[in-house]
Amino acid sequence: MAKTFTLDASGMYYRQLNEQIRAAVAAGSTNFVLKNVNGQRYIAGALEGDLTFEIQGVPGQDLCSFMRGPKVRVKANAQDGIGNTMDDGTIIIEGLAGDVVGYAMRGGKIFIKGDVGYRVGIHMKAYMEKLPVIVIGGKAGDFLGEYMAGGILLLLGMYSDKPTEPIAGRSLGTGMHGGVIYVRGEVPKEQIGPGLSTQPLDDSDKTVIEGIVKEYAKELHLDAKEILAADFVKIKPFSHRPYGNLYVPA
């Protein structure tokens, strides 16, 4: 049976907060409600299993780093480093998020309603049944999906506070050697990394996007039909060995 643990985080240092959460997990709590969170770092870091978190307030850096399994909902904005090297689970951000979301993420899903900062989805990777997914409802900063080695990045550009910015910053997908980036609408060509280009979708892409968007819209109470009512493009690596011919034996 689900056991709920409610905690008022006001004035609490992250170390005590996370110690209490780990102790509660060990004691069998599965559902967590964290109130008055105000910048505490590493919440849900390296936790495993079928746990849920509702975070009220803004959590600090490295939320859910190394996490494997829990479902975390943030009722506000989030800071940098969400889902760092995350293995599995789901993160839902009802506001916007900072830099370095999902760095080297290997599995699980991150759904962000609004904009994100720089360096999001760098070195995401997939392996066997693990396929990480990041959906960004707003716009993204520079270096989105750089060094991407696997997984799916879906950029919508719809729920943004930056009306004059391009949908993605500079160097989109630079050095990617796996995975796919889907963008709703078009991306200006000069924003895309060297050697890459946008391509039209095929039927299997459409099925993938539809599945992800439906789940995303349900979690964030958005209209899936409206999201799907535009064309998408995809960006894929031109080689899984982009630097294979760079060297000569000395």
Next chain:
Amino acid sequence: MLFQPINRNYHDFSIVRDKDLCINCKVCVRQCSYEAHFWDETRQKVMHDNAKCVGCHRCEALCPTSALLIQKKRSDFKDNALWRPEFIKYIYKQADTGGVLLTGMGSPVNIPIYWDKLLLDASQVTNPSIDPLREPMELKTFLGSKPDKLEFAKTKDGSPKLKTKLAPQIELNYPLMFSAMSFGSINFNLHVAMARAATELGICYNTGEGGLHKSLYEYGKNTIVQVASGRFGVHRDFLNAGAGIEIKVGQGAKPGIGGHLPGEKINAMVSETRMVPLGSDAISPAPHHDIYSIEDLHQLIYALKEASEYRVPVSVKIAAVHNVAAIASGIVRAGADIVAIDGIRGGTGAAPGMIRDNVGIPIELALAQVDQRLRDEGIRNRASIVAAGGTRCSADVVKAIALGADACYIATSVLLAVGCTLCAKCYTGKCPWGIATNDARLAKRQNPDVAAQKMVNLVHAWGHEIEEMLGGMGLNSIESLRGNRDKLRAVGLSDTEMDILGVKHAGR
């Protein structure tokens, strides 16, 4: 051939085959993974192609009749102090291919080796020397943060009891560890060997950045798990598997650039351990893209401490570069328990030659400066220092400890112990000694039991030599040597060099 490349015959080695001794048994043909030896059907005898020889000496070592001799090629270019042969050959190769020059192993170039210019002290008459064969001698080393002060309480019976909570430590029976060589860059047999040898010796080996195979978790007490920018195989189980966690920021052989395991070396087992697809390149970005400042490093150090619930020390490994002392100070202030510094002569499975031979500084200078800086700032106790990069023998270890290291990382020495001849072609994946290869036919040339025994033998021998040198100085504990530069004297160094090293000239 009319259109053969200019450098076709400017190869590095010649194979000399003694016709009287050769019995055409084809051992050399089977041993050479570069196909320098071959069976000539027409002539019905073993022949060779000198241009393909990399100088690994495998055929020479295994020839049953000692018929083979591998020599440097005799033809020399005209003497030229500026245009030495390696530069001439580099240009021919790059003109043919447009490629970046790729090398393996540590830098062979003639950068000063300060170990050779430092001499150790010994006791005469006063403070008698100690014979380690008959007297206790302590090499035990603890790596981790030490407290600023110790506080004691009294128990009921009046005896003192430690009140200060000590930070987690890595306990080593020798001031030595096997340095990071990833599974992938070297094969599984050698990882098994390192794990078993480290366990038997009571020291640690480092996984490198390629993750840790499930079957090696049982050696966790003697394992340091490494987290590099690619985060290959990094997850909560991995982070909790070892006795310590190391963040790899830099490597002495290639400061400032990332790692790149070519697809050819990624077989099923490497793919499983790194959790990346078969045959796809495994690219580690040059920086950790979540570390752009000391504050960000602090963030990752504590993310790892949280993930491991503060049970193990966290190390940060950097390459020795110009401002290494200031960087190390920042690393210690960011919360690292161990700072590992890798000098310019450190080894690698693959590095661009220009970087390997030209970027970074020697470990001796870096080590002395880091130790001094941390002492001057009153924070030396907060972190241990591990020195890496070109430690060739036990005397180098003793000198490193006298310069301020808590322990040394060794790797090239460990590979030499199992047969490596420094042919420096690790990046081809064809290592004929079965070391830097994941080809099953070649990898089986390393038997994990035999390899582990050789590693154990090497450390036992060095350990005994270290004890002899300590005893000679009248010291009975490695702790008494740490940062004890009075035990060192320089020969033939300038005032500036001696000032940086913090040592006097011999005779003073």
